[in-house]
Amino acid sequence: MTSLKVEVAALKLSNPTILASGVMDETAASLLNMARAGAGAVVTKSIGSEPRKGYPNPTLVELDWGYINAMGLPNPGIEAFAEEMRLARGCPAPVIGSIFASSAKEFSFLASKMQDYGAAAVELNLSCPHAKGYGMELGVDPEMVSAVVREVKSVCSIPVFAKLTPNTHQLMEVAKAAEAAGCDAIVAVNTVKAMAISVEMRRPILSNKGGGLSGPAIKPIGLRCVYDLHSTLNIPIIGVGGVEDWRDAVEYIMAGASAVQVGSAVGRVGLNVFELICTGMKEFMVREGFESVSQMVGVAHE
Amino acid sequence: MNKQRIVTITSVTKEAPGITTLRFHDEIKVKPGQFYMVWLPRVDEVPMSVSYTSVEKGITVKEVGEATRALGKLKIRDQIGIRGPYGNGYRIPKGTVLVAGGGTGMASLLPAVEAIGDPGRVDVLIGAKTAGEVLLLDRARKASREVHVSTDDGSMGRKGTVVDMVQEHLEMKHYDMVLGCGPERMLSALLKACDEKSVKCQLSLERYMKCGAGLCGSCVIDGIRVCREGPVFSSAELRKMKEFGSSKRDECGCSVKL
Incomplete structure (x- = not known):
């Protein structure tokens, strides 16, 4: 019997497609709708200590092969998010709470809140490329990442995932530091630093000027990161970056990912993208004689 | 794209x-x-x-x-x-159509009135705060059978709301579809008026938007993207929405009363 079920760091998922943070995940109703659309798990918007408006518009540029965004981490704050998490109880897929903070202490405060709210796991945003004092500003420093993970692990019994940035030559060192500190899985990658300029207006389009590139344009980058991480780490890897169809997802899995996250494709393909990936993946597995997703993990290394 | x-x-x-x-x-x-x-x-x-x-x-x-x-x-x-x-836009209806616009809501509705392409089966009701804010009247007259105006202060047309006029028209005549756009309180009353007479409607909603492209989720109403599945929703969809007519999300994603 061919099955799409996977287990990632003690999280049981009905299939290996996970809604990526930042996409359709700011309200309970959005998260529930994405789970109903077929996501095997859903990750919340990155939540901080206080309500935050994010950057003024434009916050998105559409390109042929992806998007550049600089949303600026808009979120209702951890206190107000309690209500969304309460309403999301009974979600047919595990809800993973994404958090961002500027220090290890603040991360552990937010993580314990997410655990109290019933999150199935917590994802540390150590990789947002466009918010001053947050995200990759911490996430490119192995010592800082180690401190954050250790602090969070000391207050959390739920699995802890670290979402890392490809905007560094030290990804392997950062990932090893996270693993050594007790991290349960690595999520790779977040968006790639990018920009778009309007030649008529003679200026960057995004109000923040710089942003992060996502979508098919970054798939080869994410894939290489996951492949290298699989050679380096013993903990599971969740692959992200330009997954739009079953073939992309299987590529990531063969590179070493135990599951994949899907973000930009929710806009580019539609809400049915999870279902389409799963159907295609299952057909491929039947054709190729794979009975479980785990049999495919990392086979590109053999 | x-x-x-x-x-x-x-x-x-x-x-x-x-x-x-x-x-x-x-x-x-x-x-x-x-x-x-x-x-x-x-x-x-x-x-x-x-x-x-x-x-x-x-x-x-x-x-x-x-x-x-x-x-x-x-x-x-x-x-x-x-x-x-x-966004999705209006599904251009067959049969007779009643169009109800509040304020700048007419801006979204008039292209639909013109797309129907048959003035003989469209009536237009325009509501505004005051005479000076009655929008696109001449264009509406060209593309429809009848145009009626209401203003909050009675400075033009009848004194009252556009929903009052809708109720009267649904009482007097048969319509196959109502199209509406305007402030959400008006739309919420409009849906009720249409439901009482069992007339289907399509209403265009407004929400705070960041990406506009169906990604960020800042414009959702009951988890449904106003920028992608909307902004125009059918009465059947609107009836299921708990947030319709009662609350929206601010720039931070916090729920606030309308």
Whole structure:
């Protein structure tokens, strides 16, 4: 019997497609709708200590092969998010709470809140490329990442995932530091630093000027990161970056990912993208004689 | 895929104090009820209903904040960025149609009235605060059988709300479909009025928007994207929405009362 079920760091998922943070995940109703659309798990918007408006518009540029965004981490704050998490109880897929903070202490405060709210796991945003004092500003420093993970692990019994940035030559060192500190899985990658300029207006389009590139344009980058991480780490890897169809997802899995996250494709393909990936993946597995997703993990290394 | 493009303003029409129509050339097809994300460098980028859907496109802007005030000051030959069109638009109905617009809601509705293409089966009801804010009256008259106006202060047409007129019309005549756009309190009353008479409607909603492209989720109502599955929703969809007519999300995603 061919099955799409996977287990990632003690999280049981009905299939290996996970809604990526930042996409359709700011309200309970959005998260529930994405789970109903077929996501095997859903990750919340990155939540901080206080309500935050994010950057003024434009916050998105559409390109042929992806998007550049600089949303600026808009979120209702951890206190107000309690209500969304309460309403999301009974979600047919595990809800993973994404958090961002500027220090290890603040991360552990937010993580314990997410655990109290019933999150199935917590994802540390150590990789947002466009918010001053947050995200990759911490996430490119192995010592800082180690401190954050250790602090969070000391207050959390739920699995802890670290979402890392490809905007560094030290990804392997950062990932090893996270693993050594007790991290349960690595999520790779977040968006790639990018920009778009309007030649008529003679200026960057995004109000923040710089942003992060996502979508098919970054798939080869994410894939290489996951492949290298699989050679380096013993903990599971969740692959992200330009997954739009079953073939992309299987590529990531063969590179070493135990599951994949899907973000930009929710806009580019539609809400049915999870279902389409799963159907295609299952057909491929039947054709190729794979009975479980785990049999495919990392086979590109053999 | 909706790439940003820069367009040049070819005409500026003052519709009323603080309400301006800007026209510009853009080849990309737009369905009535769809919207653009309109960019003014150094100011903002905001969603705007397309009020003229021919090749000479148009938006009709009411000055309510920084971005709309800046748009209201633009002159011929000024440039703006647009991306889109986004959203689903109205499904152009068969049979007889009653159109109800509150304030600048008419900007989104008039292209639908014109797309019906048969003035003999459309009646238009326009509601505004005061006579000076009654929008696009001549255009509505050309494309419909009857036009009626109501104002809050009674300075033009009858004193009252557009929903009062809708109730009377549904009482007097048979309509197969109601199209509506305006403030959400009005739309919520409009849905109730249509449901009482078992007439189907399509209403266009407004929400705070960031990406406009179906990604970020800031415009959701009951988890449904106003920028993608909307902005036009059917009565069947609206009836299921707990947030319709009662709450919306602010820039942080916090729930706030309407």
